[in-house]
Each structure stands twice: as structure tokens, then as C-alpha cells.
Amino acid sequence: MTTRMRPRSRAVPTALLLPLVCLIALGGAACSPSPDAISGRSGAKVLLIGIDGVRPDVLAEVSTPVMDSLAAGGWYTAEARTTTPSVSGPSWSSMLTGVWPAKHGVVDNSFEGRRYAEYPGFLTLVERERPDLSTFAALDWMPLASLDGGGPVLSGEIDTLVAVDGYELGWAEADSVVASRAAQHLASADADAAFVYLGNPDETSHRHASIGVEYRDAIALSDRHVGWLVDALRARSAYAEEDWLVLISTDHGRREDGGHGGDSPEEMTIFILASGPSTGGWPAAGSRPTHIVDVPATALHHLGVPPDPGAGLDGEPLARAGDGP
Numbered sequence: 001m002t003t004r005m006r007p008r009s010r011a012v013p014t015a016l017l018l019p020l021v022c023l024i025a026l027g028g029a030a031c032s033p034s035p036d037a038i039s040g041r042s043g044a045k046v047l048l049i050g051i052d053g054v055r056p057d058v059l060a061e062v063s064t065p066v067m068d069s070l071a072a073g074g075w076y077t078a079e080a081r082t083t084t085p086s087v088s089g090p091s092w093s094s095m096l097t098g099v100w101p102a103k104h105g106v107v108d109n110s111f112e113g114r115r116y117a118e119y120p121g122f123l124t125l126v127e128r129e130r131p132d133l134s135t136f137a138a139l140d141w142m143p144l145a146s147l148d149g150g151g152p153v154l155s156g157e158i159d160t161l162v163a164v165d166g167y168e169l170g171w172a173e174a175d176s177v178v179a180s181r182a183a184q185h186l187a188s189a190d191a192d193a194a195f196v197y198l199g200n201p202d203e204t205s206h207r208h209a210s211i212g213v214e215y216r217d218a219i220a221l222s223d224r225h226v227g228w229l230v231d232a233l234r235a236r237s238a239y240a241e242e243d244w245l246v247l248i249s250t251d252h253g254r255r256e257d258g259g260h261g262g263d264s265p266e267e268m269t270i271f272i273l274a275s276g277p278s279t280g281g282w283p284a285a286g287s288r289p290t291h292i293v294d295v296p297a298t299a300l301h302h303l304g305v306p307p308d309p310g311a312g313l314d315g316e317p318l319a320r321a322g323d324g325p
């Protein structure tokens, strides 16, 4: 695990980075929010939870009480579309930048050709437009945060970033560490825009080359992790005055053999779930086609952060009916 923080935050000693130790130590000074982070500001806030490789039709068959509850009181589509190819690198790049691969340049998991300098991730856009806002990201698929030479989509401009190597730690445990660290941050620290990535379902399906019981159990575990994060938001002392939008989505579906990358409906179809008071005024799901690039556009719209006009986002906020350009 590595933790990167900007200077105003305190670095976490390596000794505290072991998962269980850190869970226990989170109440200590090493993981406490910075002094300016206690009160929290009222107003619009966004948490985007990305779960890798979850097929919406399989999700519908798995017991996921947390996401079911959020969807019941919010907005949900099981008919959104991801990138071509339906591969993690390009798909996460689109979910985080709001533009298609033709712009961000990522066409596979090598991330070669990436143009994050021209098309930064939405948390980076938030930092540039509203540096007073606090941004956070936690993940266990390292390319999202660790690329050299051109940088990762989760850039060094993000205030606090927790990166755990899922391959090193094991994916179920890594997701648990990511979720627990994120929950700790979200419960008590200043937080305006956050992204939490969970990789276990995708890796489990690949490992077993199926969409069978192991994959379904992994999705159920992700639902519990979502519960930790939502509970953390509700535990915030200023939660009642805050206007949280929780977005949950995935980067691609998959075939029966667990693979993906093609353009079949099973691989290309993704879900988008949105929960929060603001979703009440949104157009109904299905009233227009929705795409993975709409997710960060929605986050930015909710925050009231217009991206630089030159940013050229391809996504459209879900709050809008889609009659724009």
C-alpha cells in the first residue's frame, strides 16, 4: 500500500499501512483528518464508487441490499454503454475524464498514448477550478494512480490518495482496505469530491474464468463495502446540511467465460446508480441513452464546477434531459 498526500496532510508512517494495523490505528493521530478538515462545509458533494467489471444482469441476480436500497430511493439504469474496447484502461479513463478514448488516448491497459494532460480526471478538474474543495481517491488497481511519464488519471493534484496493490495484497482484502480507509476519511475529514475503486469482482471473474458463484460472492462483498462508505457519509457530523450525490458504476461487463474487451451487449452494457436528494429532479432513466462519460459530467455538474470550456467533455450530466450538443 502507498499513501500519497499533499504537504498540508500528514504522511502515514509505513508501519501503519498494514491493513489490520491501520484499521486499529485509524483513530490515532496518523490517520486523523487535518486540522482544517473537521467541520466540513455544507453544500454539494460527490462520492463516485467504481466497481470493476460488474455485469448489470448478474448484479440483478445477486443479493445487494445496500445498492438495492440506494437505487430504490434514487436513479438507476442497467442500460448504459461503456467504451470500445470494453477494457479497464480505456473505460476507467472515460469514467474519470468524461471523454471517449479518441480524446484521452487510452486504448488498452498499457495506457500508452494517454493524454491526461489535455483531458484530466474530474478530481483534477475540481482541483483546478475550485482548489478550495477537498478531493480524495482510494483504489487498488495501481495504474490508475502510479503511471510515470504522462502521469496517472488520478493525478498528484488530488489532495489525498490511498493506493493499495490488489495483486500484492489479494483482491478481496485489498478492496476491504480501500473501503475501510475511504470510510475513515469520508466519516470525519473534509471531503467534497471522492472516488473509490473496488477491483475484486473483475479479478475474481478472470481468475475463475466464469461469472459463477465466486464472481457473485465478490459482487456481494462489494455491496457490503458500498455499505461501509454510505454509512461513513451518514456518520458525518454535518451530513444533514450536506447535499451528497453518491454515484456507483462499473467500467464494463463481461462474457460467460469472464473475459471482456469486445463489443457484445454483455461486455458493453454497464449500470449507473445515483443516490441523493438532487436525483429527484432528474429525467427518468431510459429517457435518453446514457454512457460511461456521463458519470464524471454528472459529478462536476452536481458540484457546480464547470470544467474549463476547453476541456471538451463528451459526457452529459444525468440531471439534464440530453437535448444539448
Ligand SMILES: [Zn+2]
Pocket: 052, 053, 087, 088, 089, 202, 251, 252
Ligand atoms: Zn475493468
